[in-house]
Amino acid sequence: MNFKRLWQLCSPLVAFTAFFAMPAQAAQVAPTQATEQAYLVQPGDTLSIAVWKEPDLQGAAVLVRPDGTFSFPLVGQVDARGKSVNDLQTIVTERLKKYISDPVVTVSVAEIKGNKVYVMGQVAKPGEFIVNPRVDVMQALSMAGGTTPFASLANIIILRRSGGTQTALPFHYTDVAKGRDLQQNIELQSGDIVVVP
Numbered sequence: 001m002n003f004k005r006l007w008q009l010c011s012p013l014v015a016f017t018a019f020f021a022m023p024a025q026a027a028q029v030a031p032t033q034a035t036e037q038a039y040l041v042q043p044g045d046t047l048s049i050a051v052w053k054e055p056d057l058q059g060a061a062v063l064v065r066p067d068g069t070f071s072f073p074l075v076g077q078v079d080a081r082g083k084s085v086n087d088l089q090t091i092v093t094e095r096l097k098k099y100i101s102d103p104v105v106t107v108s109v110a111e112i113k114g115n116k117v118y119v120m121g122q123v124a125k126p127g128e129f130i131v132n133p134r135v136d137v138m139q140a141l142s143m144a145g146g147t148t149p150f151a152s153l154a155n156i157i158i159l160r161r162s163g164g165t166q167t168a169l170p171f172h173y174t175d176v177a178k179g180r181d182l183q184q185n186i187e188l189q190s191g192d193i194v195v196v197p
Contacts, residue, residue, distance in 0.1 A: 038084035039133045042190050043068050044114030047085075049092060052104035061110060074099050085109060117188045119144035121196035122151035136185045137171050140194050147173065152197045158186070159193040 041047070045064045049072055051057035062070045068081035075095045080088055089107040096103040112132045117140055120126045124145025129135075137158060141147060153173035160167050171194075175181045188194070 038086065039109065039112075039115075040082055040084055040190075041080040041088065041109065042112075042114030042116075044116075045109055046111040046113065047080075047088070048106075048108045048110040050106045051096065051100070052106070054100065054103075064114060115190045117190070118193040119196070120193065122148040123196050124148065131188065131190070134187050136187050137194060138176060138185050140188055141173075141196070144194075147196055155197050157195050158188070159195060160189060161191060 043066045047062045050059045064070050064080050069077050069079050071077050085107050093105045115131045116128045118128050129143045156171040158169040171184050176185050
């Protein structure tokens with residue numbers, strides 16, 4: 001049997017094997033992808049809190065105050081700063097156990113308004129932008145309408161406050177736009193300010 005005839009006989013088998021091997025390869029790749037970090041509730045967000053079989057505690061809209069706290073009947077004041085929805089659900093459930101046997105609590109974010117970033121300087125539309133839930137620097141610049149012809153693209157900085165200190169993170173637009181040094185295109189945090197000189 002010549003090589004050409006052998007290939008004609010084997011090629012459908014190779015294609016068949018490759019076709020059925022693809023899902024297994026995809027399954028191996030999927031777990032290695034980075035998992036999404038849970039959204040942390042911000043001042044200005046509106047939460048929806050419901051307690052199953054408790055008509056007076058159904059679907060209450062709760063505003064997270066500027067100091068990062070909110071109040072709920074029988075629970076009192078809750079500090080939501082740095083906490084995810086699951087964290088808050090646990091806190092509310094634990095506090096309600098004093099008054100309700102085995103409470104089933106659901107907490108969700110009804111409206112995201114506190115997760116804001118700011119873009120200022122040489123952009124078409126400077127201002128504050130609600131992030132739902134995350135954006136990186138390039139996306140924030142796009143939300144601001146892009147840079148103006150007068151922008152100093154190599155001197156963009158991101159101002160980030162952590163505790164009582166503020167840091168300036170450099171961002172070279174041209175490098176990132178060309179696919180270089182992509183680690184600069186960081187995911188922005190609530191309160192970050194992108195300054196385009």
